[in-house]
Amino acid sequence: MEKIRQTLRDSAAARWTALAVVAFTMLCGYYLTDVVAPLKGLLEGKLGWGSSDFGFFNSAYGWFNVFLGMLIVGGIILDKMGVRFTGLMATIIMVCGTIIKFWAISTHSLDGQVWKVLWFEAPAQVFIAGLGFAIFAVGVEVAGITVSKIIYKWFKGKELALAMGLEMATARLGTGLAIATAVPIAKAFGVVDVSRPILLALILLCIGLLSFVMYMFMDKKLDASEVQKTQAEMDEDAFKISDIFKIITNKGWWYIAILCVLFYSAVFPFLKYATDLMINKFGVSEELAGTIPSMLPFGTILLTPFFGNLYDRKGKGATIMIIGSLLIIAVHALFSVPFLHHWIMAIILILVLGVGFSLVPSAMWPSVPKIIPEKQLGTAYALIFWVQNWGLMGVPALIGWVLEKYCITGQVVRDGLTVNTYNYTLPMLIFTGFGVLALIFAFLLKIEDKKKGYGLQLPNIVK
Numbered sequence: 089m090e091k092i093r094q095t096l097r098d099s100a101a102a103r104w105t106a107l108a109v110v111a112f113t114m115l116c117g118y119y120l121t122d123v124v125a126p127l128k129g130l131l132e133g134k135l136g137w138g139s140s141d142f143g144f145f146n147s148a149y150g151w152f153n154v155f156l157g158m159l160i161v162g163g164i165i166l167d168k169m170g171v172r173f174t175g176l177m178a179t180i181i182m183v184c185g186t187i188i189k190f191w192a193i194s195t196h197s198l199d200g201q202v203w204k205v206l207w208f209e210a211p212a213q214v215f216i217a218g219l220g221f222a223i224f225a226v227g228v229e230v231a232g233i234t235v236s237k238i239i240y241k242w243f244k245g246k247e248l249a250l251a252m253g254l255e256m257a258t259a260r261l262g263t264g265l266a267i268a269t270a271v272p273i274a275k276a277f278g279v280v281d282v283s284r285p286i287l288l289a290l291i292l293l294c295i296g297l298l299s300f301v302m303y304m305f306m307d308k309k310l311d312a313s314e315v316q317k318t319q320a321e322m323d324e325d326a327f328k329i330s331d332i333f334k335i336i337t338n339k340g341w342w343y344i345a346i347l348c349v350l351f352y353s354a355v356f357p358f359l360k361y362a363t364d365l366m367i368n369k370f371g372v373s374e375e376l377a378g379t380i381p382s383m384l385p386f387g388t389i390l391l392t393p394f395f396g397n398l399y400d401r402k403g404k405g406a407t408i409m410i411i412g413s414l415l416i417i418a419v420h421a422l423f424s425v426p427f428l429h430h431w432i433m434a435i436i437l438i439l440v441l442g443v444g445f446s447l448v449p450s451a452m453w454p455s456v457p458k459i460i461p462e463k464q465l466g467t468a469y470a471l472i473f474w475v476q477n478w479g480l481m482g483v484p485a486l487i488g489w490v491l492e493k494y495c496i497t498g499q500v501v502r503d504g505l506t507v508n509t510y511n512y513t514l515p516m517l518i519f520t521g522f523g524v525l526a527l528i529f530a531f532l533l534k535i536e537d538k539k540k541g542y543g544l545q546l547p548n549i550v551k
């Protein structure tokens with residue numbers, strides 16, 4: 089009988105270690121992604137950033153990813169050059185973008201300057217900080233797709249959804265820590281300094297870069313342990329530009345991509361404003377306001393791998409995405425009800441949102457390899473992230489604009505700084521709308537799965 093060849097991925101210790109190392113890099117990236125969000129009030133009081141400046145800055149996340157197609161370029165590079173080269177480039181880009189962002193927020197040399205670029209007018213500081221954030225975002229998004237491919241490489245036919253869930257859980261620890269610690273760090277030592285949390289994020293990212301370099305050695309070892317492909321097999325597997333056409337003509341892929349942009353538009357942009365919502369609607373103090381939204385990512389840390397494991401073993405991926413979308417709608421609709429303003433209600437809703445935010449991603453990302461072949465996977469993930477980035481770019485800007493135009497209710501003095509107060513009913517109704525549309529696409533995906541037999545309702549583990 090032929091002996092089954094063992095590779096490094098057959099060693100549980102090796103594959104879980106590889107996962108831990110790359111997940112840590114993502115944690116560092118997610119920390120920086122969200123560290124500025126809880127500082128909205130301090131940025132307004134200390135640096136004079138209005139709600140639309142804040143929204144404009146947050147929209148920078150998608151500037152290069154969307155308009156320059158950097159995510160698509162990153163996906164093609166990933167499929168052509170492999171995970172080691174692409175991941176290293178992505179982490180270096182994250183560090184470079186953060187250096188620019190830190191400089192913009194800590195310097196006084198831009199004070200008093202207002203720039204107009206195309207239709208946008210904002211303080212020079214907002215533009216430069218946005219530029220840094222936009223560069224960082226190219227890095228973190230390409231790192232994200234690279235890590236998805238790395239996980240597939242190590243876990244295909246094994247605990248794929250659990251591994252993806254654990255990676256997301258670790259990354260979200262970064263989001264939770266960012267939301268919970270940004271204001272206390274900015275206010276530490278009795279002097280308010282909004283650049284301090286960004287400096288910490290920069291240090292973390294440098295450690296994340298070292299962590300990825302460590303992974304590169306593991307990846308080399310994995311490749312060496314696998315059966316070497318023949319030239320003909322490599323030519324057959326090589327990514328071709330025509331593969332993009334194959335991906336974008338796949339209806340199932342489109343349903344996942346649209347569900348992704350709608351679902352994430354109801355969550356990540358919400359998190360940017362969640363601290364401010366706690367202060368304005370639920371009357372929580374500025375110091376504690378980040379604690380409640382930070383329960384969202386912390387809650388997902390256990391649940392995302394839990395639902396991933398469930399999907400691995402029992403299947404029902406499409407149904408999981410439908411239930412997750414339903415929860416998101418319920419939570420945002422209840423957040424929009426004006427008389428529900430007790431902080432306990434806020435905690436309950438955030439916890440339920442955490443369940444929804446665990447359900448959809450735990451099933452969505454491991455479902456992509458069921459629809460798209462492995463050689464196109466990097467590009468397929470990149471294209472989904474590209475569609476998603478329209479939402480991550482547009483929705484924060486939209487909410488900032490809506491707040492400033494329709495929702496200002498007055499002004500208060502907090503810690504000696506005069507800031508606006510806001511009514512969040514309209515923004516929360518907008519988030520509810522995204523949830524409703526996401527639900528429709530989750531149903532369409534389930535129908536398409538039934539037609540095409542992708543196996544989204546089947547377990548991932550091959551016995």
Ligand SMILES: N[C@@H](Cc1c[nH]cn1)C(=O)NCC(=O)O
Nearest residue numbers: 118121229232256356449473476
């Ligand atoms: N494309 C990323 C977006 C993101 C937001 N913050 C950091 N990255 C993504 O969707 N990642 C998957 C996830 O569920 O976190």
